[in-house]
Amino acid sequence: MSFALTTTMFAFLLFTFMYFLFKLYLHPKQKTLNHKKPPGPSTLPIIGNLHILGKLPHRTLQSLSKKYGPIMSLQLGQVPTIIISSSKAAESFLKTHDIVFASRPKVQGSDLMSYGSKGMAFSEYGPYWRSVRKFCTLKLFSASKVEMFGPIRKEKLDVLVISLEKAALEGEVVNVSEVVENLIEDIVYKMMFGRSKYEQFDMNKLVLEAMALMGAFNLADYVPWLGVFDLQGLTRACKKTSKALDEVLEMIITEHEQTTNTDKTRNEDFVDILLSIMHQTIDVEGEQNLVIDRTNIKAILLDMIAASVHTSATTIEWALSELLRHSRVMKILQDEIQNEVGNKRMVEEKDLKKFNYLDMVVDETLRLYPVGPLLIPRECRESITIDGYFITKKTRVIVNAWAIGRDCNVWSENADEFYPERFIDKKMNYQGHEFESIPFGSGRRRCPGIQLGLIIVKLVIAQFVHCFNWELPHNISPSNLNMEEKFGLSIPRAQHLQAIPSYRLDDAKHE
Numbered sequence: 001m002s003f004a005l006t007t008t009m010f011a012f013l014l015f016t017f018m019y020f021l022f023k024l025y026l027h028p029k030q031k032t033l034n035h036k037k038p039p040g041p042s043t044l045p046i047i048g049n050l051h052i053l054g055k056l057p058h059r060t061l062q063s064l065s066k067k068y069g070p071i072m073s074l075q076l077g078q079v080p081t082i083i084i085s086s087s088k089a090a091e092s093f094l095k096t097h098d099i100v101f102a103s104r105p106k107v108q109g110s111d112l113m114s115y116g117s118k119g120m121a122f123s124e125y126g127p128y129w130r131s132v133r134k135f136c137t138l139k140l141f142s143a144s145k146v147e148m149f150g151p152i153r154k155e156k157l158d159v160l161v162i163s164l165e166k167a168a169l170e171g172e173v174v175n176v177s178e179v180v181e182n183l184i185e186d187i188v189y190k191m192m193f194g195r196s197k198y199e200q201f202d203m204n205k206l207v208l209e210a211m212a213l214m215g216a217f218n219l220a221d222y223v224p225w226l227g228v229f230d231l232q233g234l235t236r237a238c239k240k241t242s243k244a245l246d247e248v249l250e251m252i253i254t255e256h257e258q259t260t261n262t263d264k265t266r267n268e269d270f271v272d273i274l275l276s277i278m279h280q281t282i283d284v285e286g287e288q289n290l291v292i293d294r295t296n297i298k299a300i301l302l303d304m305i306a307a308s309v310h311t312s313a314t315t316i317e318w319a320l321s322e323l324l325r326h327s328r329v330m331k332i333l334q335d336e337i338q339n340e341v342g343n344k345r346m347v348e349e350k351d352l353k354k355f356n357y358l359d360m361v362v363d364e365t366l367r368l369y370p371v372g373p374l375l376i377p378r379e380c381r382e383s384i385t386i387d388g389y390f391i392t393k394k395t396r397v398i399v400n401a402w403a404i405g406r407d408c409n410v411w412s413e414n415a416d417e418f419y420p421e422r423f424i425d426k427k428m429n430y431q432g433h434e435f436e437s438i439p440f441g442s443g444r445r446r447c448p449g450i451q452l453g454l455i456i457v458k459l460v461i462a463q464f465v466h467c468f469n470w471e472l473p474h475n476i477s478p479s480n481l482n483m484e485e486k487f488g489l490s491i492p493r494a495q496h497l498q499a500i501p502s503y504r505l506d507d508a509k510h511e
C-alpha cells in the first residue's frame with residue numbers, strides 16, 4: 001500500500017473517530033432533550049449529506065423531499081440545514097416566522113468579496129442591513145427611480161434592435177443568450193455607473209469571475225476547520241478577484257467624485273446616489289455608531305451588479321427558449337402586442353401595462369425557472385418549534401423555490417409544462433402574499449429589485465417578439481431544443497440559445 005493511501009486512510013479513520021466522539025460526548029444535550037428533528041437522509045461522518053447534492057442540487061433536493069417531506073433535515077458538513085419544499089411550509093417560515101429566519105449565514109465568498117459582508121444580500125439581519133435596505137428601497141428602487149432610468153433601457157434596446165435587423169438581413173444565426181446578457185449588462189452598468197464601457201478594464205469578465213466564485217461550492221463554509229487549508233484554492237482566487245474589483249470600483253468612485261464638482265448637468269446614477277450617504281452615521285444598537293465609508297458603498301454596488309444582471313438575463317433567456325418551443329404561445333403574444341401597438345413602431349414602456357398575456361408568459365417562466373432556485377440561504381436567529389419540529393438557533397434554511405413552482409399538488413399534473421394560461425385567474429404581484437411561486441423570495445429578505453427586474457424582463461421580451469419572428473437553427477426542432485440548466489448563483493441554460501431573427505415591422509422608426 002502506498003504511503004499516500006495509508007495516510008489518507010489513517011486521516012479518514014481519525015476523523016471518523018473524532019466525529020463519533022464529538023457526537024457522543026460533546027453534544028449530550030441533543031440526546032437528553034429529545035427534540036424532534038425534521039426527517040432526512042442518514043449522514044456520513046464529517047461531510048454529513050454533502051455528497052448527495054450532485055450537480056443540480058435543486059433537483060436532488062426535490063426528489064429527496066418526496067421521500068422525507070416538505071420540511072426536511074440535512075447535515076451539510078457541520079452545518080445543520082432545513083430544506084423547505086412546499087408552498088405551505090414556505091409560508092410558515094417566510095411569513096408566519098419571517099423575523100426568526102430573516103438573517104443570512106456568514107459565507108467566506110461574501111466575506112472576502114464584500115468587504116466583510118457589508119453589502120445587502122449576504123449581511124446578517126440587524127440595524128446595518130435594515131438601514132441599507134431602507135435607503136436602497138427608497139432611493140434606488142422606488143417607482144420614480146425605476147421610471148427615471150427608462151431612457152437608458154430604451155437607448156440600449158434601440159441600438160440592439162438595429163444590430164439584430166442587420167443580422168436578420170444577412171440570415172445570421174444569433175447567439176441570443178450572449179446578446180441578451182450584453183444588453184442587460186449595458187443597461188445595468190449605465191444605470192449604476194453612468195456609462196457601459198470602460199477601456200481600462202473588462203468589467204464583465206471581473207463580475208463573471210466574482211459570481212462564479214460566490215456561486216462555487218466552498219468546503220470552508222461547511223467544514224470551517226478545513227478552511228485554513230484552502231483545498232479548492234477558492235480563498236486565494238477570491239482575494240485576487242476582490243483586489244482587481246476593488247481597483248475598478250475605486251476608479252469609478254473617484255471619477256464620480258471629480259465630475260460631481262465639475263459637471264453639474266450629468267444625470268444622477270446609482271454611484272452618485274450612494275455617495276450621498278458617505279460619512280453618514282448608522283446607529284448600530286448597543287455598539288459604536290457605524291459611519292458609512294467607501295467599503296460600504298463598494299460592497300453595496302457589487303451586490304447590486306451581482307443581483308441584477310444575471311437574474312434578468314437568465315429569465316429572458318428561458319422565456320425566449322419556451323416561446324421558441326411553443327409557437328402557439330408565441331403567436332398569441334405577438335398578436336396581443338400588435339393589436340395594441342400596431343406594426344409600425346416599437347414597444348414602449350408605457351405599453352407594457354396593457355399586455356396581460358405577456359404578464360402570464362413572464363409569471364409562467366418565473367414559476368418554472370426561478371433564477372435563484374434555492375433563493376439565498378437564511379439562518380435561524382433563535383431556536384423555534386414549527387409543525388412539531390425543533391429547529392435550533394443557527395440552523396441554515398434553504399427554500400427550494402424551484403421545487404415549489406413545480407409542485408403537482410398545487411400546479412396540477414402538468415406542472416412541468418409551459419402553459420401561461422394557468423395564470424388567467426391568478427394575478428401574481430410577488431409582494432409576499434402568494435407562496436405557490438416565489439421566484440423573488442418572500443418576507444423581509446425578498447428581492448427589493450422586483451419592479452426594476454420585471455420591467456427590464458417584460459420590455460426586452462416584448463421588443464424581441466414584436467420586432468422579430470424567431471426560428472431555431474436548421475438542425476434543431478422545437479421539440480429537441482436542449483433545455484438543460486446549469487447550477488450556480490443563478491440557473492442559466494446549460495447551452496446558449498441560438499436563433500435566426502427575421503424583421504417583422506413595417507417602417508419602424510428608431511428615434
Ligand code: HEM
Pocket residue numbers: 120121122133303304305307308311312315370371372375376377439440441442444445446447448449450452453454457
Ligand atoms: C428577474 C429578476 C430578478 C429575480 C428573479 C430576483 C430574485 C431574487 C431572489 C430569489 C432573491 C433572494 C430572496 C430571498 O432570500 O428571499 C433576491 C434578493 C435580492 N435581489 Fe433580486 N432578483 C431580480 C432582480 C433584481 C434586481 C434588478 C436587483 C437590483 C438592482 C435585485 C437586488 C436584490 C438584492 C439587493 C437582494 C438581497 C435582498 C436582501 O437580502 O435583503 N434583484 N433577488
